[in-house]
Amino acid sequence: MIIVANWKAYVEDVEKAKKLFAVAKRLATTSKIRIVLAPSAAQLGLLAKGNTSKVAFAVQDVSATLGGAHTGENTAAAAASLGVTYAIVGHSERRAAGDTDAVVAQKLQHALAQGLIPILCVGEAERDAASQYLSFVRTQITSALEPLEPKDRIRVIIAYEPLWAIGKTSEEAIAAHDLAEMALYIRKVLAELLPGKEGKTTVLYGGSVEPENIRDLAGGSQVDGFLIGHASVDPHTFALLVKALA
Ligand code: PGA
Numbered sequence: 623m624i625i626v627a628n629w630k631a632y633v634e635d636v637e638k639a640k641k642l643f644a645v646a647k648r649l650a651t652t653s654k655i656r657i658v659l660a661p662s663a664a665q666l667g668l669l670a671k672g673n674t675s676k677v678a679f680a681v682q683d684v685s686a687t688l689g690g691a692h693t694g695e696n697t698a699a700a701a702a703s704l705g706v707t708y709a710i711v712g713h714s715e716r717r718a719a720g721d722t723d724a725v726v727a728q729k730l731q732h733a734l735a736q737g738l739i740p741i742l743c744v745g746e747a748e749r750d751a752a753s754q755y756l757s758f759v760r761t762q763i764t765s766a767l768e769p770l771e772p773k774d775r776i777r778v779i780i781a782y783e784p785l786w787a788i789g790k791t792s793e794e795a796i797a798a799h800d801l802a803e804m805a806l807y808i809r810k811v812l813a814e815l816l817p818g819k820e821g822k823t824t825v826l827y828g829g830s831v832e833p834e835n836i837r838d839l840a841g842g843s844q845v846d847g848f849l850i851g852h853a854s855v856d857p858h859t860f861a862l863l864v865k866a867l868a
Contacts, residue, residue: 623840623867624656624847626680626741626781626826627854628710631662638855639665643677645857650676653868656847658708663696670704680708680741683716686728698729702736709733710849712766713743714785723765730766734774741826741849742766744808745783759804760811767815775816779824780808781849787829789852795830798842805844833862840867 627646633639639661650657660680661669670679685695698709711733712726721729726742733740744762746755759782767775782804787795796804805825812820827839828849836848853859 623654624658624824624826625854625864625867626658626660626708626710626847626849627860628660628682628713628828628849628851629662629665629855630682630715630851632852632855633661633665636665636668639669642855642857642860643669645861646677647675649861649864653864655864655867657864660708660710663701666701666706667704670706673705678707679705680710681706681738682710683713684709684711684729684733684738686721686725686732688732698732698736698738702738707739708741708779709738710741710743710781712762714745714783714788723762726762727766727769730778731769734770734777739777739779741779741781743781743783743828743849745785745829747785749784749786756807759808763808763811764815772816776819776822779826780812781826781828782808782845783828783849790830792830792832792835795832795835795839796827798838801827801839801845802843809844831863833859833866836863836866
């Protein structure tokens with residue numbers, strides 16, 4: 623199991639970032655869970671460089687541009703040179719800020735070219751009775767993976783994050799049986815892109831994962847781990863999340 627702590631822009635104080643890292647390091651030594659931290663770009667520079675602990679790092683986004691005259695951009699190469707392992711790509715909060723499927727596909731390719739493991743976020747805004755949300759998620763996955771060679775497709779982690787479940791409470795998160803159904807559907811889509819290897823792809827869930835529901839979601843579905851936002855930025859709650867899976 624893998625837990626990716628998406629700090630978003632919640633952690634603005636450097637001392638808080640250091641404390642969360644210290645807690646994660648301690649948890650990583652005593653648990654079998656793979657812990658990945660995704661701090662802001664500024665904190666990533668501070669925490670990831672020279673990291674020799676069991677904790678791995680993710681960048682929250684990579685630029686659609688390559689290096690050069692692009693003020694304010696954080697390129698995949700810049701993250702890779704810090705020793706970062708993963709890159710979150712296509713998070714709904716980046717899509718809301720303008721990332722189209724085409725931009726997401728480009729970012730994915732930049733991340734892969736730098737040896738980063740992309741965590742591709744997909745998910746519908748709402749569920750409809752006619753199940754159109756399924757084809758929406760299918761398009762998000764295929765538009766990102768189709769341009770890639772099979773050897774790269776297999777490296778992409780899929781994070782299913784329905785928008786309607788993000789930033790709420792565990793009571794409003796997805797039910798375990800609905801997640802199981804969606805995980806199955808995602809693997810069916812992956813089977814078309816990676817025949818026979820769909821079981822090898824890592825599939826995560828994100829959206830209001832809290833200590834109250836993490837165990838239920840893990841046990842009742844086929845996901846390999848979680849992408850956790852608000853519940854990952856409080857040291858005590860984060861420890862509860864990791865221990866619930868241990
Ligand atoms: P949340 O966010 O855990 O606060 O719902 C998850 C995410 O957006 O990655």
